[in-house]
Amino acid sequence: MxxxxxxxxxxxxxxxxxxxxxxxxxxxxxxxxxxxxxxxxxxxxxxxxxxxxxxxxxxxxxxxxxxxxxxxxxxxxxxxxxxxxxxxxxxxxxxxxxxxxxxxxxxxxxxxxxxxxxxxxxxxxxxxxxxxGKAFAPKPQHLKRSAMIDGVIDLFAQAIARRLPQTDEFYLPLTGGKDSRHILLELNRQSALPKACVTASFPPPLTNQDREIAAQLAARVGVPHITLPPPPPGIADEQRKNIMTNFCTVEHGWAVPLVDFLKANTQASFDGLGLDVFFNTIWYSEHRARLYEESAFETLATDLLGDSEAAFSVIFTSETNRRFCRSRAIARLVKELKIHANCPHPVAAAQFWSRTRRTTSTFTFGMQNSIPTVHTPFLDLDLFDFVYGLPKSSLRESSMHVDVISNAYKNFSDIGYFVRKEHQTIDKKYLRKLSLDLVRNNSRHVTKPTVLNRKKTNYSLLKSFVTGDKLDLDWLQPNLLACLLQIEGHNHRLPRQ
Known part of the structure; x- marks a missing residue:
């Protein structure tokens, strides 16, 4: 960028x-x-x-x-x-x-x-x-489920038609999920296929079933499929990602090879950003929906924040834990949750305006900033407003997006979707390189002030290096550590503090 x-x-x-x-x-x-x-x-x-x-x-x-x-x-x-x-x-x-x-x-x-x-x-x-400027509220929709599905099918086709590339010399990122599949199948229906589809690989221990499903989809529509290697061990790609995303996310490090490929090979691409939180809300539950309905915002915020306090007692100094304390987080999150209380699907709306807008989008419009045009058809005005106004009861009835794709592209319904497997293969080389890189970064600027407890953090990182145990490292939130260390290192190099 x-x-x-x-x-x-x-x-x-x-x-x-x-x-x-x-x-x-x-x-x-x-x-x-x-x-x-x-x-x-x-x-x-x-x-x-x-x-x-x-x-x-x-x-x-x-x-x-x-x-x-x-x-x-x-x-x-x-x-x-x-x-x-x-x-x-x-x-x-x-x-x-x-x-x-x-x-x-x-x-x-x-x-x-x-x-x-x-x-x-x-x-x-x-x-x-x-x-x-502020987040806008939706206009509620009251439709039968069949009309909702037909509406999404028609409006998505219109969104793609508005964004058809002027050339077939473009590449399409493709996963085993729903969003990129929907884009590919509609491009196929409108005879506007990409030069090839490209799929990134996750680093161990994450599985790569994505690649198999993406290859099936690409073969079915008749375009080449390219599989990229995973990022190398260590934090080098994570650090590049942090600059591209402005220190605003601990996610997307796996996507650096994909971004490098797109930057070198295409002037245009498509991204599925936008509606997944409404079709398949990641942190939705009936319990959380009920807390929203009861205006129990503090209880909802407490639930959403999870419990990592034990790890923070190791990672951070006592002064940092006082400054970045849980009560501050609850108060700030409550303020945000209240903004979306009157939306038809408040849990999804809150997630869209926070996680989608501030985290997921950093891949689309931060990491891919060097690509001249990245189309986001799910954010088309007409399509987004239609889905944004649907009630949560209809969206949660079953997988709305799967039903949309199955109804619109019946000849592809036999190809399954990616489901993350519980069993994962542990690669201790990756874990140990990450632990060692973090120790090295944590040991720099030792005379400078830091939010981290260097001694305790290094001890725990060295323990994970020796054991090669994924749980030992995950508990320390390594991507968060990498981000904080990089921010501090960047600030230490500045002439003005």
Whole structure:
């Protein structure tokens, strides 16, 4: 990802500007009624007024720091830090992040650096900033299930038709799941197949049944299938990913080889981002839905945050545990949960505006930022609004997305879906290399302040290195450790602290 920035400073002699005066990134489609359909972010500086905007989802956020007489805007948090934005931790945001592995709202790791909100309209002039933008509520849908399925089929076909590539020289990432399969089968129906499908491989101990199913799908539609190797052992790819995702997720490290392939070989691609949390909510349960209905927000937040406190007593210093404490996380999460209480499917809505928007999308619009066009048909205005308004009772009745695909593409219904296996093959080489890399990184900058308890963390990492035991390492949340160590290492190298 190429960092792009604009730095404005206001003083007695007017405004001085450094960086790019205009910026645009995304896949917006201009519609006949003047609306813009798709995901995008942009800014413009005309010498008098700065205007920053994002699409209604805010899926491709920009980041900004606004001081008394200056404002920095960029697609890169590391770039803002290099420009001199304050690097103090946001304690409330970090309290949630270490427990939920996602940021909420416009939070980032840093108190003074913010992400632009959904539908952002930021204006800065003569040292004064105004900002509008927030998550939008759906229009409830009251339909029979058959009408819902037909509606999704028709609206998805329309979404793909609006985004048909002008060439077949593009590659399509394909998994054994539902979203990329739906994209491939609709492209096939509209005679717009890719040059090839490409599937990433997970590192051990994760299984790769994905590759087998993807190969079957590609063969059935008649396009080549490419399988990529897993990332190498260690944290090198994890560190590259952290920069591309602006330190905002501990996920997606496995996808670095896929991103490298797409960057080198294609100008356009498709991504299934958007509706999986409504079709198949990852953390949905009847218990959580009932807590939402009863407005038991603190109980719901407590449930969602899980219990990693024992590990934190080892990983963090006592001061860090006080600052990033569980009570802060509960209070911040409660505030976010209340925003979505009146949605037809509040559990899924809360997940969409937090996890999907701030974590899942970092792969699509952070790691793939160098690809000129990444189409996201599930975020098409008409399709998204239709599904967003469906009641949870209909979406949870059975697997809505499987039913949609089976009804729309009957000749492919014999090809199964990926199901993660409980039994996994442990590769101690991967585990030990990861443990050793973390020890080495944790032992740097030993004279600098840190949120980590270096002694206890290194002891536990060395134990996992000796045993090669996956549970010993997983308990320490190695990807979170890698992210925190990298943030601190980055800050230690900056001239201004």
């Amino acid at each position: 190429k960092p792009v920035f604009l730095q404005l400073s206001w003083g007695p002699d007017g405004v001085t500007a450094e960086g790019d005066h205009t910026y645009y990134h995304g896949n917006a489609i201009e519609q006949a009624d003047g609306t813009r359909n798709g995901v995008y972010s942009e800014w413009s500086w005309d010498g008098d007024t700065l205007k920053v905007g994002t699409c209604r989802y805010g899926m491709s956020p920009l980041f900004y720091y606004c001081g008394d007489t200056e404002i920095f805007v960029s697609n890169s948090i590391p770039k803002l830090l290099e420009l001199g934005a304050p690097n103090a931790w946001d304690d409330d945001a970090m309290a949630v992040f270490i427990r939920r592995q996602t940021f909420l709202g416009e939070d980032t790791p840093f108190k003074h650096i913010r992400a632009t909100p959904p539908g952002a309209r930021l204006t800065w002039k003569d040292g004064h900033m105004t900002l509008e």
